[in-house]
Amino acid sequence: MTTNSDKAVAKEMVDIMHRPDGDPKLRPIHTNGIGVTGFFKASETAAEYSNSEPFQGNKIPVTIRFSNASGNKTRHDGWSDIRGMATRFHLNGPQDFDLIAMTLQEFFTPDVPSTLEFLKAARPTPYHSATPLQKIRDYLSLKVPKRNRYPHEDLSPDDGGKKYANKHKFAQLPIFQTASIGAPVSYARAAYHAVHTFIITAPNGKRNWVRFTWQPVAGVRPRPIGPDNKPDDDYLNQEIRDRLSDRETARFTLMMSLGEQEDEVNNCTKPWPLHRTRIVMGMLTLNHVLDAKAQESKIEKMSYNPCLLPEGIEPSDDPILHIRRTAYEISSKERHANRCPFAGGQ
Numbered sequence: 001m002t003t004n005s006d007k008a009v010a011k012e013m014v015d016i017m018h019r020p021d022g023d024p025k026l027r028p029i030h031t032n033g034i035g036v037t038g039f040f041k042a043s044e045t046a047a048e049y050s051n052s053e054p055f056q057g058n059k060i061p062v063t064i065r066f067s068n069a070s071g072n073k074t075r076h077d078g079w080s081d082i083r084g085m086a087t088r089f090h091l092n093g094p095q096d097f098d099l100i101a102m103t104l105q106e107f108f109t110p111d112v113p114s115t116l117e118f119l120k121a122a123r124p125t126p127y128h129s130a131t132p133l134q135k136i137r138d139y140l141s142l143k144v145p146k147r148n149r150y151p152h153e154d155l156s157p158d159d160g161g162k163k164y165a166n167k168h169k170f171a172q173l174p175i176f177q178t179a180s181i182g183a184p185v186s187y188a189r190a191a192y193h194a195v196h197t198f199i200i201t202a203p204n205g206k207r208n209w210v211r212f213t214w215q216p217v218a219g220v221r222p223r224p225i226g227p228d229n230k231p232d233d234d235y236l237n238q239e240i241r242d243r244l245s246d247r248e249t250a251r252f253t254l255m256m257s258l259g260e261q262e263d264e265v266n267n268c269t270k271p272w273p274l275h276r277t278r279i280v281m282g283m284l285t286l287n288h289v290l291d292a293k294a295q296e297s298k299i300e301k302m303s304y305n306p307c308l309l310p311e312g313i314e315p316s317d318d319p320i321l322h323i324r325r326t327a328y329e330i331s332s333k334e335r336h337a338n339r340c341p342f343a344g345g346q
């Protein structure tokens with residue numbers, strides 16, 4: 001049940017996310033993206049763990065939007081940034097399934113008050129380059145030295161976040177990883193994590209607490225840092241177009257980790273240990289990049305929502321997952337996108 005106070009907080013979050021170099025008619029974050037279609041087919045094992053439609057082995061059409069996380073309206077594919085992968089499984093049931101994932105393995109904050117505080121603290125600020133002396137001081141005091149400014153980079157996305165991380169231990173891992181995350185050579189050469197815990201039900205009624213990750217079949221490959229890296233280009237869009245032309249495909253396996261007793265299920269700042277049992281739930285095959293007209297009329301007007309789940313997949317009680325439901329709904333309405341799946345709902 002969404003309360004008026006949830007709506008007020010979610011609205012405040014969306015307002016803060018809009019950057020001065022953004023565009024109110026576009027998404028406040030993950031502003032630049034590209035739409036790709038294909039299909040998902042579950043593995044034979046998947047149906048043993050889940051009675052939900054995506055995991056019964058049928059070929060399910062999908063629409064994916066890959067994105068750069070920045071809210072800057074200008075594309076900068078070579079800039080260091082988190083990347084997003086939003087997947088809609090088009091199902092026969094009453095409700096589709098959206099699985100929204102990013103290249104970071106955990107989120108910055110564990111609850112709603114800390115998220116609001118973090119978003120305010122991490123607002124982009126005018127860029128101040130570090131002097132060579134400052135960089136040496138940073139090295140000597142074991143601090144991550146500030147990276148060089150990209151051409152045309154007027155706002156710094158990291159400074160406020162780093163100050164926040166100095167005061168809040170839970171935010172240190174994601175903030176420091178983000179500051180040095182770099183850029184992938186391709187949207188199809190990165191792993192994407194859905195971060196939250198979901199609950200799935202097996203045919204025998206057993207419920208499992210799980211987390212999902214897309215693993216690229218071609219392997220993870222970051223772009224080398226150096227003179228070859230032209231920061232201002234839009235190579236990621238061109239690369240996926242080239243890759244999927246001539247009947248080529250890009251593939252991802254959907255990996256599902258099974259939570260154990262001691263794992264934090266409602267705290268998305270805490271990644272689960274790497275040695276948790278992982279089940280291969282299926283294979284995603286991408287084979288078509290939508291044309292420019294469909295990008296404009298379909299993909300840029302789409303409203304994904306992390307709480308759009310089919311029967312048999314439930315949200316955990318993670319407060320970040322629940323506030324996202326309302327935040328995405330508000331953002332979609334404000335940018336006049338196609339109706340959010342929950343618009344007019346609770």
Ligand code: HEM
Pocket residue numbers: 013014017026027028029030033065066067083084085086100101102107115193194195196302303304320323324327328331332335337
């Ligand atoms: C409280 C935490 C969060 C808030 C308030 C938030 C808010 C938003 C908003 C307002 C949008 C634009 C939605 C639209 O206009 O359609 C968005 C997009 C997006 N977010 Fe989040 N987000 C949060 C956490 C996360 C997390 C944990 C992930 C990754 C698991 C994530 C991944 C994405 C992606 C990939 C998109 C782009 C979706 C698309 O392509 O349409 N966000 N977020």
